[in-house]
Amino acid sequence: MNRSFIHQDQFLYLKIALGLCLVSILLYAVDDPVGPPSGNSWLGYTLGTIGALIIVWLVWFGVRKRQYTGTRFSLTRWLSAHVYLGAALLVIGTLHCGFQFDNNIHTIAYILMVMTILSGMIGVYYYLTIPGLISANIGNANAQQLNATIDQIDRKALEIARQIDSFVHEMMAYSIQTTLNERRPANKKVVMDMLNFGETIKEASKACYCSLTKEEPIRVEQPVILSKKRAPKDPQLVLSAIIIDLSFNRSPGEKLQQLLDLINEKAACIQKLHLDRVYNSRLKIWLMFHVPLSLATLIALVIHIVSVFYY
Amino acid sequence: MKFRIRHGNQPGQPEDPSAHLVFESDSLRIGRSPDNELVTDNPYAADYHGVIRSAGPSGGAAIESMVLSGIVVNGKSRKIAPLKPYDIVSVGHFHLRILAPDPEHDFVAEIITPQEAHEHLLAFHQGNRTIRWIKAKLHQLQVRPVAWFAVVLTLLLLFIIPLTAVYVPSLNHFLKNGSPGMRAMSATSWSIGPVSRYHIRIADECEQCHTDGAFTDVPDKACYACHEDIRHHFNLDVTETKKNEMPLCGDCHQEHLADNFLVLGDRVEQCLQCHTDITQVAPKSKLQSIPEDFSGEESLFARKHPEFVAAMVSNHEEDHPIVTRVRMDDKEHLKEHSGLVGFSHKDHLKKDGILAPDGKGGAEIMKLECWSCHKPDDQGVGMKPLKFEDHCQRCHQLTFDELAPSTELPHGKAEKIFPFLKEFYAGSPKGTRIEPPSPPDKNDRELPGRMVSRGGLDFDDPDVTLDGYTREMTQRVFEKGVCSECHQPFKPSSDVSEWRVVKPKFTEKWYPAAKFEHQAHAIYGCTGCHQVESSESPEDVNIPAQASCTECHDADNSNCLKCHTFHKDPHFNMKGTRFGPKVEAIKPWHGNSSAGQTDGVITPAPGHP
Numbered sequence: 001m002n003r004s005f006i007h008q009d010q011f012l013y014l015k016i017a018l019g020l021c022l023v024s025i026l027l028y029a030v031d032d033p034v035g036p037p038s039g040n041s042w043l044g045y046t047l048g049t050i051g052a053l054i055i056v057w058l059v060w061f062g063v064r065k066r067q068y069t070g071t072r073f074s075l076t077r078w079l080s081a082h083v084y085l086g087a088a089l090l091v092i093g094t095l096h097c098g099f100q101f102d103n104n105i106h107t108i109a110y111i112l113m114v115m116t117i118l119s120g121m122i123g124v125y126y127y128l129t130i131p132g133l134i135s136a137n138i139g140n141a142n143a144q145q146l147n148a149t150i151d152q153i154d155r156k157a158l159e160i161a162r163q164i165d166s167f168v169h170e171m172m173a174y175s176i177q178t179t180l181n182e183r184r185p186a187n188k189k190v191v192m193d194m195l196n197f198g199e200t201i202k203e204a205s206k207a208c209y210c211s212l213t214k215e216e217p218i219r220v221e222q223p224v225i226l227s228k229k230r231a232p233k234d235p236q237l238v239l240s241a242i243i244i245d246l247s248f249n250r251s252p253g254e255k256l257q258q259l260l261d262l263i264n265e266k267a268a269c270i271q272k273l274h275l276d277r278v279y280n281s282r283l284k285i286w287l288m289f290h291v292p293l294s295l296a297t298l299i300a301l302v303i304h305i306v307s308v309f310y311y
Numbered sequence: 312m313k314f315r316i317r318h319g320n321q322p323g324q325p326e327d328p329s330a331h332l333v334f335e336s337d338s339l340r341i342g343r344s345p346d347n348e349l350v351t352d353n354p355y356a357a358d359y360h361g362v363i364r365s366a367g368p369s370g371g372a373a374i375e376s377m378v379l380s381g382i383v384v385n386g387k388s389r390k391i392a393p394l395k396p397y398d399i400v401s402v403g404h405f406h407l408r409i410l411a412p413d414p415e416h417d418f419v420a421e422i423i424t425p426q427e428a429h430e431h432l433l434a435f436h437q438g439n440r441t442i443r444w445i446k447a448k449l450h451q452l453q454v455r456p457v458a459w460f461a462v463v464l465t466l467l468l469l470f471i472i473p474l475t476a477v478y479v480p481s482l483n484h485f486l487k488n489g490s491p492g493m494r495a496m497s498a499t500s501w502s503i504g505p506v507s508r509y510h511i512r513i514a515d516e517c518e519q520c521h522t523d524g525a526f527t528d529v530p531d532k533a534c535y536a537c538h539e540d541i542r543h544h545f546n547l548d549v550t551e552t553k554k555n556e557m558p559l560c561g562d563c564h565q566e567h568l569a570d571n572f573l574v575l576g577d578r579v580e581q582c583l584q585c586h587t588d589i590t591q592v593a594p595k596s597k598l599q600s601i602p603e604d605f606s607g608e609e610s611l612f613a614r615k616h617p618e619f620v621a622a623m624v625s626n627h628e629e630d631h632p633i634v635t636r637v638r639m640d641d642k643e644h645l646k647e648h649s650g651l652v653g654f655s656h657k658d659h660l661k662k663d664g665i666l667a668p669d670g671k672g673g674a675e676i677m678k679l680e681c682w683s684c685h686k687p688d689d690q691g692v693g694m695k696p697l698k699f700e701d702h703c704q705r706c707h708q709l710t711f712d713e714l715a716p717s718t719e720l721p722h723g724k725a726e727k728i729f730p731f732l733k734e735f736y737a738g739s740p741k742g743t744r745i746e747p748p749s750p751p752d753k754n755d756r757e758l759p760g761r762m763v764s765r766g767g768l769d770f771d772d773p774d775v776t777l778d779g780y781t782r783e784m785t786q787r788v789f790e791k792g793v794c795s796e797c798h799q800p801f802k803p804s805s806d807v808s809e810w811r812v813v814k815p816k817f818t819e820k821w822y823p824a825a826k827f828e829h830q831a832h833a834i835y836g837c838t839g840c841h842q843v844e845s846s847e848s849p850e851d852v853n854i855p856a857q858a859s860c861t862e863c864h865d866a867d868n869s870n871c872l873k874c875h876t877f878h879k880d881p882h883f884n885m886k887g888t889r890f891g892p893k894v895e896a897i898k899p900w901h902g903n904s905s906a907g908q909t910d911g912v913i914t915p916a917p918g919h920p
Contacts, residue, residue, distance in 0.1 A: 035568030038504055042531060104500040105469045105492050112465075158354040166357065170378045173355040196384035250735050292461030299465040307473075311521045311529075 006128070008080035016081075020050075027096045037098030041306070051089055052301055055113070058086050058251035062291065086120050086238035089113065105307060109162045109300035116293040123286050130279045137275045146273045150266055157262040164255050172259070198292075312365055312372070313341050315413070316349065317421035320550070338364040341402060342377070355403020363400075363418065366393050372409075372418045374400060374436070386432050399423075399431050439911075472496045477517070487515055504567035511570075520566070533906075534560045542878040545593070549645055574872065582723040582871040590894070619857045621817045623647050634818075639856035646850040650813035656843040656853065667706070681837040682808075691830030696819070707797070711788050713762040722791065728788065729808040733781040782807040821854045825874045 024047055033041035039048050060185045065075060093113055101107045138146065154176045161172040316339075332349075340347040344358040366373040373393045381388035383401040394400070395704070400407040406428035410419040423431070476483035476498040481588040486497035494500065499515050506514035513519045522533045535541070536753075563581060564573050585592050586601045599617040618640045621741060625635035626648050637644045659665065659679050667677035684702045686695045697703075699722050709719035721727050732856040763784070789800040789810040798812035838844060840855040864873070 034565060035572040038568060040568060042501060042563075101505060102502075102505065103495050104502055105473065105495065106503065108469060108495060155354055158369070168704060170357055173357065173378075176355055206448045259701075284454075288452070288457055290456040291454050295458050296461040296465040299462050300469055303465075306470075308503050310525050311503075311517065 005083060007075050008077055013081040013084040013143050017084035019083075019087050021091040022047070024050075024092050024095050033098075036100070037095075038100050038262040039096050039098065041098075044098060047092050052094050052305065053091045054089050054092070055298060055301055057296050058082055058089070060296070083120070083124055084235055086117055086270070090117050106304050109297065109304040111230075112293060112297040112300050116290065116297045119286065119290045119293055123290055126282055126286055130283060134276060134279050138272050141272075143273060143276050143280075146269050150269050150273070153262050153266040153269065157259055157266070160255050160259045160262065165257060168259070168282070312336065313415065313418040314340075314348070314363075315419045316407055317409075317410075317419075333416070338362045340377075341400075341405075341407075349407075351402060351405045353405045354574050356405060360402050361400070363394065365417070368749050371395065379817075394418075397431070398909040399428055401432075452893050468496055469500075473498055473500050477501075502567060505570045507566060507568075508570050508572040510566065528559065529561050529566075534564075542880070545596075579870055582875075588837050616857060616861070619822060619860075620822050621645070621818075621821045621852065622768060623821060623852065624816050639852075639854075646854050649817050649819060649849060650815040650848045651797055651817075652795075653797055654800055654849040656846040656851070658847070660844060665706075672798045681843070685837070687829055692828050693820075694829065697817070703797075709793050710785070716762065720788070724795070725811045728794075728810065729781065732784055732788070733777065736781050736784065737777055739773060739919055763792040786808060790912040821852075822874075824876065824879065826876060827874070860919050 027043055027046075031037070031041065031043045033043065061078060064078050093110060097106070097110055101110070157172055158169060158176065161169040189272065224240055313335050320333065334348065336348060339349060339363045341349045342359040342361075343351060343353070343356045347359065357378045357889040359377045361374050361376050361378075363374045365371075371393060373391060373824050374384060374389070375391045376382035376389060381390050382392075383389070384392040384394070387403070388799055392398075393549075394409045398410055399407045400409070403899065404425050406423050406425060407420050408423045408428070408431060410421060410835065412419050457598075457767060472482075472486070473496055476496070483498045486493045487499065498517055502517075519536075521527075521530045521535045523530050527608040566573065583601055588600050589598045590594045590600075599620075602615045603616065609773070618638045619635045620638050622634055622636050623645075624633070624647055625637065625644070626633045633694070635644075637646060659680075662678075664678035667675045684697060687693070688695050702807055706721070709722055710716055711720050712718065715735075721731055786807050788794055789802075789812070794800055794812055797814070800810055800812050802810050818847075818907050832840070840859050841853045843853045845849075846853055860874075
């Protein structure tokens, strides 16, 4: 259903919506109402009735999408019509009120309707792009599997780090501790810290290699993580300790390489996890706006109708 | 120090005394190594990760990290940190929650699960606690409760509060005087559109007009509360109009459309509802019906509007003028009988001018224009009434006796002529010239004003009395003299002293049901509409007919109310006939009309179809 709702039935619902808009504009242009154009004319009532029926039908989509049984009017068709008729409502609703806006509940109802439609347009963009991005990011996996993978990596990395050096273990434990609580919710900064930590280890291993082979030592830049609040108080000392330990070859190089591989693997997983959460959060936040706005619009519509006939 | 560490207790379950680790030592070490007091196989822990010991003389405990990266207290990495109740010490998945010391132990803590630690830590994370809590709650938030919240909020703000304000004036007053957001919740926020500027003073008082409550139209009585003297459209009794056929105020006066809009003035259809066949609603009305397809096509106004009907002085009964409505295309009856004779616009408006009486021997040419006599009134709507003394007497002097050529009769009161003459002749020698003869006019011009001769009358005859002489001269003045030059004299009895003239009565308002402003039409000039250059008779009606108006006014730029008024009937006010007590006796209208019963009702002239 990803993109099919856009061109469902050869854009049938787009054509219907455009036709509806054109007829409304045409009627609005030729109508000669009593006083200025407003909802209080035969055209105003006509457009208002059509708009109200469309709103009720649009909101009913929330019920329809939970009915999983197949009908002649498939969910894709329903969604396609939902999108296009919802957009047409922008024209119909505006012509209904005759561009009369004031500080009253009718204008508030109109604003709610416009906000709902605009949020719906954002939703269309999201649903056209985000599912593809999610698939490209984690493939067939899911967030739970990624978390389990990261836990496994953490345990392996800690075990290898312990075998390498206590300082390396300490740093690794710290980084895991940092990411452990922060893994839910996702935090981009933690991911960056992890990557920087990986870079630190890489730089340290290069320095180690240089000292062992008597080559010119490579200057180790202070990594970002060590300047952060969560870094150990004396990062230079930590780094120096790692380098010295590695320089005396107290840890085997193979283990170090395994650790680096695990760190990189974890960083990649966290990056995927983070992006997955970002994408899913966007959809959730969108729903958090669109659904309440839709219901608020429906309620405001009922109040609008009641108040119009109240006096 | 005495330590007591609780472990293995399940939340909500009775405390298990055996699940306590109690010991006495200088410190409590945490790590993977078996010689620690608290040993954890947590892979995140170092062999010796941290140590808890007394904080010193001040009491309490503190924790010191044994690793360079520090130990995590309340989510923050610390080298050394004092511990207070409810702090969380974390080593990987191992979490220790500090509790308040009891009388027997200096340090009490419990080992908690990562989930418990996560919940407790929310309160200790950096940043504002409330914001952290809100963030955590937002993260857990689901769509459905948010949607319900939106529904309830919308109902509250847009329905419950405004509806309450409708019935609680104090709340409404409070909301109306608040911010724009609060005004949007007041009772007026239900207003379907702007109130017209005519009602702007009561725009915020819905109950002033909506007196009958919800879901009902504004009743007419609400309008009459202020507009109590508003007049009916026409005399209901004369036309026998069905009162239930009368439109409501709100049918024509629609509020809440725009701030400058109240009357459906541009709605021809509104008037046609009744006037297409007026007899349906007013059986005795003699108004002409308007074709149903009056509007909608170009210049239909010109082709479909009935010819204008003038309300003109058509005849006199003694000195009482009769006003009759005559169609402007009814040339046979379209004659004004004002009581004036001999007047000709054509003669007065000669292009070469007319001889003026000024100078007496130096007569000059005077060129008259329309405005020489017809002066617009102060409002620029109509014309000031003509007065003999101001507009006529300069030329038409009331001299009456050729032997007294400078003496003039009084004007305006025919009954004063006989006493005047009697007094005049009583003081004059019989048969003699009263005044010296005037010098001959240069052009030998005869001034307007017929003087009568005394031929046949002999003042020396002793049988001729002053009364008899005066009666004879009175007879001559009325019948042949200056009076009959402009007026129609008549004698209601055989008594000569009773000579009178028909009192002129000019039609002051030719189209009493119409609105017209001369000032607005001044650019077309008088003769652009009034064809007076060829008018030779005072009976000529020189008022423009429909064709003259429709040269400019058609259905596209005109409507009924452009020319017609609505609330014009002088007999009733609407309140009195519809809602108030029935008017017992209709006051007679002391207007100038007798045959035309009232405005808007045509009483055709005799013979008029």
